[in-house]
Amino acid sequence: KQEVTQIPAALSVPEGENLVLNCSFTDSAIYNLQWFRQDPGKGLTSLLLIQSSQREQTSGRLNASLDKSSGRSTLYIAASQPGDSATYLCAVQYGNKLVFGAGTILRVKS
Amino acid sequence: GAVVSQHPSWVICKSGTSVKIECRSLDFQATTMFWYRQFPKQSLMLMATSNEGSKATYEQGVEKDKFLINHASLTLSTLTVTSAHPEDSSFYICSASLTGRYSGNTIYFGEGSWLTVV
Numbered sequence: 001k002q003e004v005t006q007i008p009a010a011l012s013v014p015e016g017e018n019l020v021l022n023c024s025f026t027d028s029a030i031y032n033l034q035w036f037r038q039d040p041g042k043g044l045t046s047l048l049l050i051q052s053s054q055r056e057q058t059s060g061r062l063n064a065s066l067d068k069s070s071g072r073s074t075l076y077i078a079a080s081q082p083g084d085s086a087t088y089l090c091a092v093q094y095g096n097k098l099v100f101g102a103g104t105i106l107r108v109k110s
Numbered sequence: 111g112a113v114v115s116q117h118p119s120w121v122i123c124k125s126g127t128s129v130k131i132e133c134r135s136l137d138f139q140a141t142t143m144f145w146y147r148q149f150p151k152q153s154l155m156l157m158a159t160s161n162e163g164s165k166a167t168y169e170q171g172v173e174k175d176k177f178l179i180n181h182a183s184l185t186l187s188t189l190t191v192t193s194a195h196p197e198d199s200s201f202y203i204c205s206a207s208l209t210g211r212y213s214g215n216t217i218y219f220g221e222g223s224w225l226t227v228v
Contacts, residue, residue: 043219043220043221044222046219096144096217097159098144098154098156098217099156100155101153102153103153
């Protein structure tokens, strides 16, 4: 069964800290892996997409890595800001289906 | 880039009534669309895969007679929640798959629809 697990479930940090969100998946035959942000009451915002052949992707203060063989991905957020507070979802694409993790609720305190 | 539009964004309906949610691919043809549901503080769960011109494939535990999915054209899929009950209150979101030589196999999400059944 294809499962995606995210750790931690929730995280509260002071502004300015660097932080790491973890995602693991059971089936390594992925097409790609994507990190999303979801604000309360809102839809999904795609942050980074890593193809199965890639090792990492960067966008601004965000960096996502992928280790397909070990079934892991990390999302690194540098110099966190209160505006980064949201739920972060990891989604693994198999064929044309996405399997989502339960998400990490991030709160950045000012 | 490709856009998927979902309507309505918010809907409140009375218990026992039916409500329809539309998912449109605005600038591409989507042979496959997906419907997800998200309960409060939980992740998105795939409900069904909708293929144009054929019956939808439902995930285990999803009642096909309650959640009617129609994919009549390459740009439109609809989800109808029949005889809605308060426990059906949830966030419903669709996605469309764009497969092509240059696009690979890319999935685009709609904005989502918040359903509240009172």
